[in-house]
Structures are given as C-alpha cells and as structure tokens.
Amino acid sequence: MSNKKVFKLTVNGEEQEFLAEPRELLIHTLRERLGKTGPHIGCETSHCGACTVTLNGKSVKSCTVFVAQADGAEITTIEGLGNPDNLHVLQESFKEHHGLQCGFCTPGMITRASKLLEENPNPTEQEVRFGMAGNICRCTGYQNIVKSILAAAAEMNAAKEAAE
Amino acid sequence: MSVAKPLPHDSARGHVTGAARYVDDIPVPVGCLHLAFGLSEIAHGRVTEMDLSAVKSAPGVRLVLSPDNLIPMPDCSPSIHDEPLLGGPEVKYLGQPLFIVAATSHLAARRAARLAKVSYEKAPAILTIDDALAANSRFEDGPRIWARGDAEAAIASAPNMLEGQLEIGGQEHFYLEGQAAMALPQEGDDMLVHSSTQHPTEIQHKVAHALEVPMHAVRVETRRMGGGFGGKESQGNALAIACAMAARATGQPCKMRYDRDDDMMITGKRHDFRLGYRVGFDDDGRVQGIEFLHWARCGWAQDLSLPVADRAMLHADNAYWLPHVRIESHRMKTHTQSATAFRGFGGPQGMIGVERVMDHIAHHLGADPVEVRQRNYYSSEGSTTPYGQTVEDFELDGITEALLASSEYAARKQAVADWNAKNPVLKKGIGFSPVKFGISFTLTHLNQAGALVHVYQDGSIHMNHGGTEMGQGLFQKVSQVAASVFGVDPSVVKITATDTAKVPNTSATAASSGADLNGMAVKIACETLRTRIAEHLSEIHQADPATVQFADGQVRVGDRTISFSDAAKSAYEARISLSATGFYKTPKLAWDRIKGEGRPFFYFAYGAAVTEVVIDTLTGENRILRTDILHDAGNSLNPALDIGQVEGAYVQGAGWLTTEELVWDNDGRLRTHAPSTYKIPACSDRPDLFNVDLWNRENREETIYRSKAVGEPPFMLGISAFMALSDAVSACGDTYPDLQAPATAEQVLAAIGRAQR
Ligand code: FES
Ligand code: FES
Numbered sequence: 001m002s003n004k005k006v007f008k009l010t011v012n013g014e015e016q017e018f019l020a021e022p023r024e025l026l027i028h029t030l031r032e033r034l035g036k037t038g039p040h041i042g043c044e045t046s047h048c049g050a051c052t053v054t055l056n057g058k059s060v061k062s063c064t065v066f067v068a069q070a071d072g073a074e075i076t077t078i079e080g081l082g083n084p085d086n087l088h089v090l091q092e093s094f095k096e097h098h099g100l101q102c103g104f105c106t107p108g109m110i111t112r113a114s115k116l117l118e119e120n121p122n123p124t125e126q127e128v129r130f131g132m133a134g135n136i137c138r139c140t141g142y143q144n145i146v147k148s149i150l151a152a153a154a155e156m157n158a159a160k161e162a163a164e
Numbered sequence: 165m166s167v168a169k170p171l172p173h174d175s176a177r178g179h180v181t182g183a184a185r186y187v188d189d190i191p192v193p194v195g196c197l198h199l200a201f202g203l204s205e206i207a208h209g210r211v212t213e214m215d216l217s218a219v220k221s222a223p224g225v226r227l228v229l230s231p232d233n234l235i236p237m238p239d240c241s242p243s244i245h246d247e248p249l250l251g252g253p254e255v256k257y258l259g260q261p262l263f264i265v266a267a268t269s270h271l272a273a274r275r276a277a278r279l280a281k282v283s284y285e286k287a288p289a290i291l292t293i294d295d296a297l298a299a300n301s302r303f304e305d306g307p308r309i310w311a312r313g314d315a316e317a318a319i320a321s322a323p324n325m326l327e328g329q330l331e332i333g334g335q336e337h338f339y340l341e342g343q344a345a346m347a348l349p350q351e352g353d354d355m356l357v358h359s360s361t362q363h364p365t366e367i368q369h370k371v372a373h374a375l376e377v378p379m380h381a382v383r384v385e386t387r388r389m390g391g392g393f394g395g396k397e398s399q400g401n402a403l404a405i406a407c408a409m410a411a412r413a414t415g416q417p418c419k420m421r422y423d424r425d426d427d428m429m430i431t432g433k434r435h436d437f438r439l440g441y442r443v444g445f446d447d448d449g450r451v452q453g454i455e456f457l458h459w460a461r462c463g464w465a466q467d468l469s470l471p472v473a474d475r476a477m478l479h480a481d482n483a484y485w486l487p488h489v490r491i492e493s494h495r496m497k498t499h500t501q502s503a504t505a506f507r508g509f510g511g512p513q514g515m516i517g518v519e520r521v522m523d524h525i526a527h528h529l530g531a532d533p534v535e536v537r538q539r540n541y542y543s544s545e546g547s548t549t550p551y552g553q554t555v556e557d558f559e560l561d562g563i564t565e566a567l568l569a570s571s572e573y574a575a576r577k578q579a580v581a582d583w584n585a586k587n588p589v590l591k592k593g594i595g596f597s598p599v600k601f602g603i604s605f606t607l608t609h610l611n612q613a614g615a616l617v618h619v620y621q622d623g624s625i626h627m628n629h630g631g632t633e634m635g636q637g638l639f640q641k642v643s644q645v646a647a648s649v650f651g652v653d654p655s656v657v658k659i660t661a662t663d664t665a666k667v668p669n670t671s672a673t674a675a676s677s678g679a680d681l682n683g684m685a686v687k688i689a690c691e692t693l694r695t696r697i698a699e700h701l702s703e704i705h706q707a708d709p710a711t712v713q714f715a716d717g718q719v720r721v722g723d724r725t726i727s728f729s730d731a732a733k734s735a736y737e738a739r740i741s742l743s744a745t746g747f748y749k750t751p752k753l754a755w756d757r758i759k760g761e762g763r764p765f766f767y768f769a770y771g772a773a774v775t776e777v778v779i780d781t782l783t784g785e786n787r788i789l790r791t792d793i794l795h796d797a798g799n800s801l802n803p804a805l806d807i808g809q810v811e812g813a814y815v816q817g818a819g820w821l822t823t824e825e826l827v828w829d830n831d832g833r834l835r836t837h838a839p840s841t842y843k844i845p846a847c848s849d850r851p852d853l854f855n856v857d858l859w860n861r862e863n864r865e866e867t868i869y870r871s872k873a874v875g876e877p878p879f880m881l882g883i884s885a886f887m888a889l890s891d892a893v894s895a896c897g898d899t900y901p902d903l904q905a906p907a908t909a910e911q912v913l914a915a916i917g918r919a920q921r
Contacts, residue, residue: 028271037189038182040390042340043424047839050340078182091180095172098804101812102635103179104340104390110180133848136839138340138391139635141815142847143854144808 007071011036012080022068026060027051029067030077038078038107042136049135052108053077059115061134078107081114089159090114090152099148101139109135113149121160123153167648167869170804174640174659175388175633186390187344187360188421196346197226199406199420200273201261202280203429204251207289207832208499211252211262211282218279219265224272227414229406230263238374238405242366242398247465247502249374249405255284256464257499258832259429261402266410266418274423289499289832293438293459296496303466303495310477310760312550313488318453322444326528329441330520332513332905334461335434335506335820336836338844339634341390343400343431344421347407353377355408357384361400362392362632363672368664370401371408379664382408387661392634393816394505397672398467399431428837432504433826435460435472437513441521449525449536453488456480456517460510462495463502469495471606472505474757476514478551478764483537483560483600484518485546491760499832505674507816507879511601516821516905519597519883523890527900533887534573534596538564542600553763557864559770560598563794568596570855571774571792580776584895591779592789593892597884598772601877602765603676604750606757610671611750611766613681617646617689618743619697621736623729625650625657630670631682632662636875637805638678644802645683645868649690651714652728667745676769676873679801681748683868689746696742700735701726752865767865769872771795773814773881775851777888781896784913786889788818790853793881798863798872810856810878817882819845821905822889893919 004019009029016034027044030036030053039062042050046064053062054076082088087095090110100106109132116123116131123131128149129142137145178184202219204211220228231237231252241247251260263280267273290301319325345359345367355375359367364384372379384404389396403420410418422430440457458476462469477491522540526533541564542555549555568574573596580592605611615629627646633639639659647654664670671681697719698712707722719731726734735742755764773793779786793814797806823843827835836842862870886907893901893912897919904911 031189035191036182037185040186040341041188041421042342043839045424045838045840048340078180082181084177084181084183087177087180094180095176098170098172098176098808100173100176100179100635101637101808102340102389102391103173103175103184104186104635106179107182129848129850133846136338136340136844136846138338138393138816138844139812140808141811141813141845141854142850143811143856145847146850 010074024067026062026065036077050108052112093152094148097148099145105137196417197266198270200277202263202277204255204260207258209286213283215281219276222276224268225276227266240401301497308493311490315453315488315490318488319444322452327442330439332437334436337393337395339391342422342427345403346419347411348417349411359404360389362396365670367404374405384664389634393507397505432502434506435503439517456491458493463500465502467502472510476510479511479514482515482518483598484540489550552761567794591892591895593888594776595884595887599880603873604766605675606764613685614667615685615689615746623732628666629682630667631678632673641679641801676875684748685746689744692744769877773884775884775888779892784909788851791851793856796859797874799870801871806874809874813878814881817879818885821886
C-alpha cells in the first residue's frame with residue numbers, strides 16, 4: 001500500500017530529498033529519517049511543544065504537520081540554532097540561568113523562544129509567559145525559563161545596539 | 165571547594181543543543197523492532213475470545229505475544245508478584261495490556277494493535293472508594309491503625325469539636341518523556357537494556373526473572389530520564405520486560421515507547437485519597453485529640469501502595485504536636501490503574517489532612533490561620549511524633565517568622581480583606597502552609613548506596629553510582645562532591661550513565677534520597693583513593709600523609725606542589741590501585757511499620773509558603789497572584805539546582821490541587837488521558853510574583869556536607885495555594901466552605917455555594 005512520494009525539505013540549511021508517505025508526521029521525518037533527535041516527542045497531539053521547530057519562519061509543532069505540508073519548506077530545529085561548541089545566545093542563557101532540569105522540553109522551548117524574540121525583540125515578562133504558553137515544562141515551574149529568555153533578549157538587544 | 169556552588173546542570177550543554185540523549189534518541193541497530201501493547205477495553209471481566217489474526221498479518225508485524233505463547237507469564241510487580249505482564253483471561257482494569265505486537269516501526273506496531281478482535285464477558289467493576297468499601301475490596305486484611313493516647317476521650321472532653329471530610333484527587337506524572345525501553349540481545353543469554361527508569365536494579369531483577377536467567381546476565385543502563393517524579397520507579401518494568409521477551413523470541417533488538425495516551429491509560433498515578441477527621445481543641449485552637457481516617461484508592465495491583473499509604477500516615481501530623489491521636493488507613497483495591505509512587509509518596513495526602521484541620525479550626529474560632537498553626541507547632545513541650553520519633557531539628561519557628569516578614573504577610577492579609585470588602589465579584593485569599601517531611605526510605609534496607617570511582621593515569625576521574633538522573637541535578641551535585649574531595653575542577657570528573665554492571669543492588673532514586681545516599685557513597689570512594697594517593701606521595705617525599713593537601717587541581721606534599729594529574733601518574737607507576745568502591749548506609753534508623761513505632765527518618769526537611777490568589781465568584785476561575793517560599797535545604801550542595809527544585813515542585817504541587825483533574829467514567833475509562841483534557845500548569849499559570857529563598861542552616865545530622873534532601877519536600881508547599889483558595893472562598897459567606905481537591909473552577913464554585921449557605 002505504498003503511496004510514497006518524493007519530498008524535499010531544507011533542514012538547518014541542508015537540502016534533503018527522500019521518499020515518504022505524505023501523511024508521515026514531520027516529527028518522525030526529522031527524528032527517524034534525518035536523525036535530528038533534538039526535537040522530542042512529548043504528546044504527539046500538539047499540546048506540549050517538545051517537538052517545536054521553525055517552519056518557513058513560523059513556530060510549529062512538528063507532531064501535527066504532515067511531511068506533505070512541509071514539502072519545499074525551510075525548517076530549523078534546535079540543532080540548527082547552535083551546537084555544543086558554539087551556543088546560540090538563548091542556549092547559553094538557558095544553560096547559565098538554569099532554564100532546564102530534565103532537559104526534555106528544552107529544545108522545543110528554545111526553538112520557540114528564538115521565534116518569540118524575533119517577533120518581539122523586547123518582550124515584557126508577561127509577554128514571554130503568554131508567548132511560551134504552548135510549551136509545557138513539567139520540571140522547572142517556568143521561573144528560570146522566563147528568566148533565561150528575558151536575559152537572552154537583553155543580551156541580544158545590547159549586542160544589536162553595540163553593532164549600530 | 166566546588167560543593168555549594170550554583171553550577172549549571174552537568175548536561176545543560178547537551179540539553180540546550182538537543183544533543184543529550186534519551187532512550188528514544190539512541191540510534192537503533194538495524195533490524196530493531198518496535199513494540200506496542202494491545203489494551204483491554206473493559207475494567208473488569210474475562211476475555212472470552214481474542215482473535216489476533218488481523219494483527220499478525222498487518223504490514224510490518226513480526227511477532228505477536230499473548231498469554232497463549234508467553235508461558236510462564238512474566239510478572240512486573242515491584243512488591244508481591246500480582247502484576248502479570250499481560251492480563252487475560254481475567255481483566256483487572258481498562259487499559260490493561262493484553263498482548264504485545266512487535267513490528268518494523270512504532271506506528272506499524274500501534275496500527276496493528278488496533279486490529280485485534282477481543283470479546284469479553286463483563287463483570288461488575290469496583291471503581292471508586294465507595295465501591296471498594298461496599299465490596300470490602302482491599303489490600304491487607306484490614307486497616308492499619310496507629311495510635312497514641314486516647315484520642316476519642318480527648319476529643320470528647322475538649323471545649324470545641326469539628327469534623328469533616330476531604331476528597332483529594334490523584335495526579336498524572338506527565339514526565340515529559342514518556343516511558344521507554346530498549347533491549348539488545350547479547351552473546352548467549354545476555355541482555356542489555358536501556359531504560360528510562362528510576363530503578364535500574366529493579367528492571368534488571370524483573371527482566372532476569374522473566375528471561376529465567378541470573379541477574380548477572382542482564383545489564384541495565386540509564387543515562388537520564390526526561391522527568392520521573394516517581395512515575396518511573398516501577399512503571400517502566402512492563403516495557404523493559406516486554407522488550408526483553410520479544411528480543412529473546414526474535415533475536416532482534418526491541419524497543420518500546422508508550423504513546424502519551426497509552427502511557428496515561430496504562431500507568432499508575434498518584435493515589436487519590438479520601439480523608440476524614442475529627443478534632444477536639446481548646447479555645448486557642450490547640451489540638452487536644454484528633455482522629456484521621458485515610459482511604460487510599462490503590463487500583464488493581466499492590467505496587468507500592470502500602471508504603472505510600474504508610475507515608476501518608478507518617479505525615480498526618482505534619483508540623484504539629486498531636487497529644488492524643490489515632491490514624492486509621494484503608495488501602496482499597498479497585499479496577500483502575502495501579503496507583504504508584506509520585507513525588508511525596510503519600511506524604512502530601514497525609515499532610516493536607518492536618519492542614520485542612522488547621523484551616524477549619526481557624527475559621528471556626530475566627531482566628532488567624534498562621535497563629536493557630538504556630539500554637540500547634542512542635543516545641544519542647546511536645547516534640548514526639550505520633551510514631552514516637554523525637555523531632556530534634558524543628559526549624560519551622562524560625563522559617564515561619566522570617567517568611568511572614570519577607571512576604572509581608574500581615575499587611576497583605578489586611579490588603580486582601582480591604583479588597584474583598586470593596587469587590588463583590590473578584591475575591592482574594594491568602595494562605596500559609598508549612599512542611600515537615602521525613603527523609604529516608606521507610607523500608608529501612610533501601611537506605612544504602614554504592615559508588616565506583618576510577619582515577620586514570622592522566623588525572624581524569626570516572627565516577628559512577630547507583631542513583632539516576634531525571635533532571636534533579638543529582639549527577640551535578642555528586643560530581644561537585646567528587647571534585648571537592650580531590651580538589652579539582654568538576655570538569656575533570658566524568659559523569660557516567662547508571663549501570664547495573666558497575667554498581668550493583670541499588671535502590672530506586674526516590675524518597676528524595678539520591679544525593680544523600682549516593683553523594684556519601686561517592687565521597688567515601690573518593691576519600692579512599694585520595695588517602696592512597698596521599699600515602700604514596702608522603703612516602704616519596706617523607707611527609708606526614710595527613711598534611712597532604714588537594715586543592716585547585718594541585719597536590720601539596722610538604723613544601724612541594726605537583727599537579728593532580730602528575731600525582732595520579734606517579735601513583736599509577738608505583739602500582740597503587742586507582743579504583744575504589746564506596747558504600748554508605750543511613751545510620752540511626754529503626755522502624756516497625758506494623759506497630760507504627762520507631763525512627764523511620766534520619767532527619768526532617770522543612771519549608772513554608774505564603775500564596776495569594778484571586779477567584780472569580782461567578783465562574784470559579786482562579787489564579788495565583790504571588791507566592792513566597794522559604795525552604796530548608798540544609799547546607800545546599802548547589803543552591804541554583806535546589807531553588808529550581810523548589811520552584812518546580814511548588815508549581816507541580818499547586819497543579820495537583822488546582823487544575824490537574826483525573827476523571828474516570830462509569831465504565832472505568834480514564835477520560836483525561838491526554839494533555840488536551842488534563843491540565844498541567846503552563847508558563848502563563850505560574851504565579852505573577854514568585855519569591856523563593858533557601859533557609860541556609862546546616863543539617864544537624866551528618867549528611868553529605870550537612871545538606872538536606874530537596875526533591876520531594878517543596879512539593880507540599882503547593883498546599884498553601886489550596887489554603888489561599890479556601891480563604892478566598894471564605895470571603896463569600898460565613899459557613900466553612902469545605903473546599904475539595906483539586907480546586908477546579910467547578911469545585912471553587914461549589915464551595916462558594918456552601919460558604920453562602
Ligand atoms: S509532541 Fe508535538 S506538541 Fe507534544
Ligand atoms: S526541564 Fe523537564 S520538562 Fe522542562
């Protein structure tokens with residue numbers, strides 16, 4: 001019952017081409033096909049945000065996107081944001097401000113936060129809290145997550161100012 | 165010294181880049197099969213026919229295991245062998261696994277599992293505490309009863325008497341990483357298992373038993389969990405055993421991860437409880453006699469229900485001197501998921517009972533609820549718990565005083581009253597609650613831990629212990645301990661996955677004991693090695709071994725200083741063993757659970773919280789406005805990690821008592837089996853103002869660097885949110901509102917109705 005098709009995605013700047021069932025979920029494509037295991041599976045029903053990636057400039061929960069819907073798209077996962085030797089400001093900030101415990105929600109949190117700060121580079125605490133409400137963390141109570149995002153925003157703004 | 169430093173979590177760099185591996189992230193070998201369970205559709209009855217032909221012929225399916233070809237049926241129970249891996253013919257709850265499918269992909273296995281045709285003969289199901297009481301369906305022959313003095317007489321002769329009942333809902337763990345395991349067949353009969361578990365030794369034991377091999381043939385490795393909270397103390401057994409059985413049958417690696425819905429349908433949750441109380445007290449609110457009745461809904465199998473219900477009894481006093489007391493605990497058996505360990509392990513349910521009593525007394529007398537609590541605190545006049553342990557380290561007088569000042573309790577209480585006088589619709593409330601939580605496993609023999617430490621000839625250090633990492637920062641804390649013994653930077657210490665082949669016979673990482681036990685074991689192992697190195701160097705340099713110092717990556721012997729790595733190399737060349745084990749067992753414990761007497765706990769951990777809330781009296785909706793916490797972590801091993809534990813625990817505790825509601829329908833089907841219907845606190849639900857501080861006093865007992873356990877105790881600070889809601893509802897009328905938990909909007913609305921009666 002193969003109705004497989006060829007799909008093309010650009011993931012973290014790399015072009016990928018493969019044969020898949022159109023209804024394959026993007027999170028499975030990323031994790032199982034492309035080895036991007038940073039985005040995690042927490043619920044598979046778009047409620048927890050562990051699978052958050054950026055698709056054509058928007059935060060999406062990749063567990064509720066069919067690969068067919070993502071055909072031709074540009075996708076950024078946590079792996080595309082930075083790596084252990086070269087951390088993104090948000091990654092550094094989550095690490096330094098203890099915005100994580102078990103770390104399972106972290107890749108989705110940071111990916112979402114990176115979009116949030118693009119949409120709103122100078123958010124209030126309230127805006128961060130509501131902007132992140134689609135990502136569940138069961139460990140931290142969110143306090144340090146909010147702190148990490150605000151600190152990263154301040155740092156990014158300071159860097160921008162210095163550049164200007 | 166690296167202990168007490170607020171260093172980031174050891175895996176933080178991996179976490180933030182997605183490089184930290186969980187079981188589901190481990191690259192699978194070629195030919196790996198994926199497993200799914202087929203689940204029962206009824207709560208109680210018999211399977212009359214199970215036609216699995218469509219399952220077997222579904223695309224990708226390689227193996228189907230059912231009671232017909234799984235003989236003998238493996239057992240998953242951590243306690244009394246009452247949990248067959250697969251149900252049938254008798255079915256004990258809706259969601260019980262009945263067969264196993266192994267297929268070429270996770271989705272193929274799950275799709276195939278849906279194709280079974282199962283016929284049942286239904287029997288009446290015992291679902292609720294009332295059902296179970298009517299049928300006398302219980303664990304143990306009758307209730308457990310612990311008593312001191314004559315509670316009945318003391319209540320009868322007291323100037324005031326109150327009684328009441330409190331329903332307390334359960335709680336889903338919702339560890340963000342669902343249960344997962346992978347079994348890899350090795351040479352001969354050996355099996356390697358990766359498991360997301362708090363208890364690798366138990367997994368090893370149960371898998372060995374299922375495979376009918378000695379424990380030495382099974383190796384279990386756990387690098388980290390994406391959250392545990394008690395839900396991975398015993399609930400991972402089924403997956404690991406299923407994977408091992410399928411791997412044995414096929415010779416192929418087998419992996420299983422529960423889909424979230426399956427996870428919620430299959431696994432146990434926090435016990436829901438019903439609590440009854442009767443209390444006699446004087447006109448100042450001092451308790452003279454008190455009786456508690458506990459009914460715990462344990463589900464279909466015993467699992468850890470007895471120690472959970474015991475711990476509820478052990479926390480019925482919380483922080484208060486109860487001169488005459490009687491606690492009666494019923495452990496009810498029902499056709500529902502087998503309730504299991506969850507942060508606090510029964511403690512929260514026991515504790516909220518007496519907190520409700522304090523609230524009720526204060527309301528009755530029109531007194532300040534904090535003052536009533538303070539009058540009842542343990543003191544030199546009354547310092548013995550109902551079970552006979554003397555409270556030697558009562559920190560709550562100081563904590564309470566400091567917290568009331570820092571949170572400006574008195575002024576805010578007045579402001580809340582002023583607000584309520586002016587606002588007819590939105591009512592505010594403020595609540596205080598203290599925590600005294602007993603630290604140690606109540607099953608005394610579990611209070612032991614082992615460690616294995618190697619120093620390599622280049623001076624790098626490999627550290628291993630029996631504890632597991634689930635986000636609490638145990639590995640980081642313990643590596644700080646190791647680094648400080650050797651006087652090196654923590655980066656020199658390699659933290660390695662928990663492995664039953666390195667440290668055997670370990671206890672679950674539970675009861676908040678992880679750092680206490682494993683930190684000590686690691687310290688002991690490191691000290692053994694340090695002594696060997698010191699003796700070796702002092703012999704070469706003609707110095708007294710006691711004067712050799714290890715600091716800043718250097719070793720000082722007499723007036724010479726060499727680097728730690730040169731010291732290690734020198735010891736190696738002198739043929740000194742650079743590998744050592746460490747072993748620790750908690751001292752002073754003696755406990756008789758049948759009598760309810762002795763010293764079950766090495767020490768107590770304390771804390772207190774003030775929470776302010778607002779409710780909408782038209783809808784029952786509510787929000788937490790501000791929370792102030794002062795929590796006792798002893799001499800904190802890492803204040804940043806400890807504060808993180810406190811914050812996370814509070815939010816989880818408040819979630820338990822407010823939004824997190826589990827609903828079963830009349831057929832015994834859990835209706836709230838996904839985050840769409842089960843509401844976990846989100847980022848936007850967190851208190852607007854959240855002030856958390858540690859109470860920095862050293863532990864009077866000799867724990868690791870005089871620190872205190874911090875995993876569970878702050879969970880119960882969430883009770884202050886419930887007390888604040890009760891206070892807000894009380895502003896709506898004169899009758900005691902009798903708020904029930906969880907205080908969902910519906911419950912708040914119902915309580916408002918009662919208050920206005
Ligand atoms: S896994 Fe996609 S939102 Fe939870
Ligand atoms: S750190 Fe564990 S879920 Fe967020």
